[in-house]
Amino acid sequence: MNNDYVVKMENITKVFGKVKALDHVEFSLKKGEVHAILGENGAGKSSLMNVLNGIYMPDEGHIEVKGQLVNISSPKIALDLGIGMLPQHYKLVDVFSAMENVAAGSRKTTPFLNKKKILDEMGKLIAQLGMDINPNKKVYEMSVAEKQSLEIFKVLYRGADILILDEPTAVLTPQEIKNLFEIVKKMVGTGCSVIIITHKLEEVMEISDRITIMRKGTTIQTVNKEETTPQELAGMMVGDVMELNVPYVPVARGEKCLEVKNITAIDRNKVHILDQVSFDLYAGEILGVAGIAGSGQKELCEGIAGLYHLKSGEIIFEGENIVGKNPEKISQMGISLSFVPEDRLGMGLVSSMDIIDNVLLKDYRNKKGMGISREVSRDKAEALVERLNVSTPAIENHAVSLLSGGNIQKVLLGREIELEPKLLVTAYATRGLDVGSSQIIYELLNEQKVKMKPIMYVGEDLDVLMSLCDRVMVLCEGRVTGIVDPRKTTKEAIGLMMSGVINEGEDTCSIS
C-alpha cells in the first residue's frame, strides 16, 4: 500500500434511474494536500463527495481510506474513518452557543455537559488553527463566515482529518475567503488533508496543490497546480464544443421589448446577489443566460417576474417600469409575462393538484363572479396533453407530482406558452429532462421565437446555450461579465467569463 494516499477511489459509478451521475470516476487524495475538484454544475463533484461521505452507496468501484479497503455506508462510518464533510447549507442550532453546537451530537459528549472540558479542548484547537470563534456566542448572532468556521470546527472536533468543503466560498466576502484559506493552510499544516469543491478558477490556483477536473460524471484529468494555467483548466472544465441537435433558427431581430437597467438586489446574507445588471431583450430572439449556479440567475428571473425584491434599478417593459410591482399588479397593468420557474412543483405548479387545476391556476381569474369553472381549463388541458404529447393516465384526479420530470415541464411550459405572453422567461427549462423531452422544449421555444416573442433562457449546459440562443449573457456573482454572440466566440471564453473574467468587447453582437 502506498501510504502517501489517504483516500483512493477507483472506478466509482453511481446511477440514478437512467442518469449516470458518476461514470467510472478515479480520485485520490494525498496526505497533507489541498485537492480541488473543479467542474460545472452537474459534473458529479457533489455526488462523488457524497459517496466518500457515505451518503450515497456507489454501484460499482471501491474506496481505500488510509490503505484500508472500506465500505462507507453512512456519514457516521465516514467520520469514524476521519472523513468529515462541511455541508453546503449549515446545520447549526440558532439558539445554541458555539460550544453547545459543538457538543451536540459529538460522541465525546457525556450525558451531562462537561462545559469546562469542552471549553478547554475547544480552546486548544482554536489556538492551533487561529480561528475566530467565541465559544459562548450564539449562532444567531454570527455572520455567515463565523457559522462556517464553526461548522469546520465541529467537524475537526469530532476527529476528522480528511475534510471535504463543498463550495465554501460561495457565500463569503473576499476578506472572509482569505481568512478561510488561512485556516485551510493551518489545517494542512497539522496533518489534515482537504478536498475543496469549487468552480472559481482563481481560488483553485491560490489554494490547491492538485486539481481534478470533472465533466458530465467523469474525471477528465488530475493535474498539479504548477503545471497548468486557468485557461487550460477552463477549457477542460467546459470541454470541446459538442455537436448537438439543438436547432438554431435564424430570425431577423425585432424591436426592443425589455430594457433592464442597473438592477441590484441583496440577499439574506447581505451579499449583492445582483449587482448593476443591465441588458436589453428584443422581439424574436432568445437571450441565453449562462453562469455557475447561484450567480444571480434565480433572482434575476424572479426580479423580472415581480417575485424578488430589487433594491434599485429599472425594468422597462412596454414603456413602464415594473420594478417594485408584484405579479398581481403586473398582470393588472395588462402586461402578460410568462415565467417558467426553476422550481416547477414548488412554484410553477401545485404538485398535489391535477393537470386541469394547474391549468386553472392561470385561468380562474378570467371568469366573472365568485365561482370557478373547470370546463375551459379542461379543454385547454386536453389540448395541451394532446399537442405536447404529455404522457399521463388522466388529466383529472391525478396529481402532477406523479408525472415524470419531462411531462411536468411540458405541462408548465405548455400552460405558459398557451397564454400568448408578451415576454417569456424560462429558468433551467430542461433540467433533469431526457434528450427527447429536452428536444420538444427547444422546439417549443424556437416556435415562440419565430412568432417574434422575446425569450430569456437561463440554462446550465453551455453547448445548448450556444446553439439555441441568439446571444448569451454571462453572469458571475451577480454581475454581467459579458454578452456575446455564441457563433462568434468560444466555449472557453464563456467559461472564463463564468469564472469572473470580464469580457472586454462589451456586447459584441449589438452591432450585428
Added chain:
Amino acid sequence: MLHIVKKDVPNTREKIVVRLSAVLAALAVASIIVVFAGANPIELYIGIVQGCFGSVYRFAATVEKMVPLLVLSLGVMVAFKMRFWNIGAEGQFLMGAVGTTLVVRLLPNLPLPIMLLLMIAVSFLFGAVWLIIPAFFKARFGTNETLFTLMLNYIALTLVTALQYDFWKDPAANGMPKIANLPENALLPSASGFNLSILMAVIIVLVMYYFMNRSKIGFEIAVLGESENTARYIGINVTKTIMIAALVSGGLCGIVGMMQTTGVSGALSTEITGGLGFTAIIVAWLSGLKVPFVVVNSFAFAVLLQGASYIQTAFQIPGSVAEMIQAIILFFILGSEFVLQYRFVSDKTKSEVA
C-alpha cells in the same frame, strides 16, 4: 433493522378494508374491558346501535350531537386547507356563544326570526374576530398560529368564567354561578327533538361545498395551503386570502356557539363546548379536509358519543368504561392511518454488510 417507508397513495378499496378492520379490531380489544366491567360485549354493542337509532327521540339525540361537531369540523377544515392550524375552535365556539347571549341581553324583546338572524350574524362575527386576531399576526409578523389560537381558547374560557361568576351572574339563581336562561323568543324552534340548527347545518354544508370546490377564494385557499410560492407566483394576495379564510373558519365555529346556546343548553356556560372544538380537529383531519367526508365522519363520531352516553344508563356501566371504548376505537382508527401511509421494510444494505 426495520425502516419505515412512505407508501404510494392507497386506493379506495384498500382504505375501506383497512379502516373497517380497524374498527372491528378496536371492538374486539374493547370487549376485554367490557367483560371486566361485567357486561356482555355483544349485547353492549347492539345497545350502542339501539341507543343511536332505537327511537325517534334517540335518533334526534344523535343528530343533536352531530350538528355542532359537523359545523365545527367544516370551520376547522377551511383553515387547515390553508395549512393554518386553527386549534382555537373551542375559543371561537365560546365567543360565538358570548355574542349570542350579548344580543339577548341588549335587545331582549326582538321577535324570534329577527332575533335568530341577528344572533347568527353576531356569533359569526365574534367567532371570526377570535381567529382574525391570530391570522393578522401570522400574516403580518409570521407568528405561530398553533400556539396563538390555542391560548386564545383559555382567554375565551376565562372570559366566560368571569361572565358566569360575576358580570352576567343570574341574581335569581340563589347564588348559583350561572347565567340566566334565554327567553322563549331566543330559542331555536324544534319538533320531536329536532331543532332548526339541522336546517342551518344543511345550508352550511351546501355553501361550504361550493366554497371549497367551486369558488375562486376556495381555490386560492387550497393553492396557498399547498405552496405559498405558487400562490405568490400566480399573483394571489396572500394576506387577504389568509384573512378571508380566517373569517370563514372562525365565523363557522362561532355560529356553533349560537346553535348550542339557543338550541341545546339554553344558556351560556363554561361547559357548553364539551371539548367538541378539539374533536372537530380529528374529524376534519380524518376526512382528508373534504366536505362530504366531514359529514360522514361527524355522524360516525356522533354515534360514538350518543352510544356511549346511552350504554351508561342502559347497562349500568361506569362512564369511564364508555369513554375507554370510544378512546380505543379512535386509537385504532388513527393507527390505521399509519398503516395506510407507511410500511415497514428491512434494511437491506445493513444485512448485506453483515
